[in-house]
Amino acid sequence: MKRALTVILLLALMAGFGLGVNRLIASRKHNIPTESSVFIPTVTRPKIVLPGTLYLAQNGDIYRLSDGFFTDLHLSTASGSWMQPAYVPKSQDIVAVLRAAEYSNLYLLNSQGSIIRRLSNNANVHLDTVYLNHWMFYPHMGADGNTLYFSYDQPKNSSTLAVDFSVWSGTLSAKLATAQLTNSNPFTGGDVDPTPMASGTIIYSKYAIGSGNAYSQVALQGKPLSRPIILTTPAQDCGQPAPSPDGTKVAMICIGGTGLQSTRLEVATLTAGKLGTPQTLVNNCLCSAPVWAPDGSGLVYYNTADATGHFELWWIKGAWSAAPSAPLQVTTNLDFDASSPPSWSPLSSVPVMAR
């Protein structure tokens, strides 16, 4: 009996040892979060408090960052992903994109995330003509709080394969897509990231293809469909322009030459339709979507915090001063949608409204 117990105990110990070795090797795994587990906490207190209210997108939902706290707008993702919020001046509302599988629409929402109304209808009901669907992205409001600028894949000719964005404008109070402002280069992807400036011109990213490479140039569009003023060279490959509130500086993202897999955050002066020599604020990064603080005191942008990816919010104080601060990582453990530029309203707090 005693011998049998000893044998059972030994066998159990051996099994435990085998299991231990198995788990020891497993513990040596690098535990990269798999794609199904990368969406992590969404409501946190950031490391530093920024003025005003920032609207940001993560995992198909939109968040408000105000007074040092994130608030989840809890938008329904049943029919798509919410992205690219844009605050509406002179109001508490935002415009945002709801992206479905084959099309995207613009919506007007209040600050609590309730849909006020859908602004576009880009879905095509005929399943066999999928190309009749449309995309709308990058909404930006004009200072009047009524004019809306955005990228739209019109005009589109079903007899060709060309699908390119052009910049369009419309109004919240009337029809949305009433004026085509830019003519895009065909088969390049087109014109994106339009931002209205105080002068009435639009600054945007214009894509082109030359010498076998696709590149972006920062462009200014005055009158609709007129020839744009190109501000950067193909070699600079700069896009995502963000004009400062006074319109005298432009922050932009330029792609480095290293296998097209790194970017630079640059700032340059903008005077009389010409950019000055750019100053590189961050080099060799995955920086994207710069946005100036409403008072021009600095700018935020997205960048990855480490090799695992996950885009976090970063802040540079005095981005155009003689001595800009070192980049400060504002958030941790988040995973912002880097193709959704933040929108920064000067309003510091938003009154809570009944949903």
Place this chain on the structure above:
Amino acid sequence: MRRQRASLRRPRKRRSRVLLGFLIAVGFVLSGVIGVVAYFMPAIVTAFEDTGHTIDRSLQTAQPSAGASASASAAARASAPPAVAPPGQPFTVLLLGSDNDAKFGGTVLTQSMILARVNPKTRQVVMESIPRDLWVPLSTGGSAKIDAAYLHGGASASVATVEEDFHIHIDHYAWIGLLGLVNLINQVGGIDVVATNPVMDDFYPKDLTGKDPYAYERVAVLPGPQHMNGMQALMYVRSRHGDLRSDFGRSQRQQQVLLALRAKAKLLGIADLPDIATAMANDFSTDMSISEIASLLPIASSVQLQNVQQVILASPYTSVLVVSNQDALQPNWNLILPLTHKFFPAV
């Protein structure tokens, strides 16, 4: 007498105790080995099924290759380097990617062909994309688009065709199917890519998600840095209808995704192999052994982006050609071969 028997029993008892201790130790070692084997079982299965395939070099023809005479080819073959570069020496890998979804029913072409030269000592990498429409003599006979080599003779025919036409030696190949790429990217937590431009396509094949492999779906990959899961990355590298450069644009994007995967290789170790093997099972094959693949991980992770050179064979290296009523690309061997041999030793 009793004392004598006791003194005889003592060494026997000692021997049996030693034997028992030995058996117990063997039992622990065995259980440890079982623990290790159980952990690496997916990798072992993959090693048997998907790795260690041999390249059938008999598929190399005696016919004249694209840019050389038969006698020159034969002479070159006689002085050819060993089949596989010794460890630590620079080596060449042919990376093959196929649309192996339902609509192809086993007749698989290689939509993506990338030659990669890796120097483990200097940590330098060169990637040269071979256009799939390149009209070349195939190692299996006749001329066709280079993507058909795989259809006629699998990876061995692709390797032999590239070796003969480009006058280079290929040490290894690695083939991956659509789902293999998607699962690999998802397994490493997605990749971060700087999308070169808005990648728009209204006629992207909806062959992995829907019931009808001939259906289309719309794609819009927005430009700039972003995180992509496996399916998004596949759309990025596979879409071509909305790009002025067509296949050349997506060749560039394919190289980009490889570089993004390289960044994730920094985070991987030998203990991650079973998960990766499970993710890519049945959608991956290579002639490399699992230990050779494992030895590549530290090399991949230590390569700096500035040490990666990318080559695309656009105009003037290739020009449009219509042959047998199909669009193809005419290679300009007078330009392609000198360029290729700058990075890949000529044989």
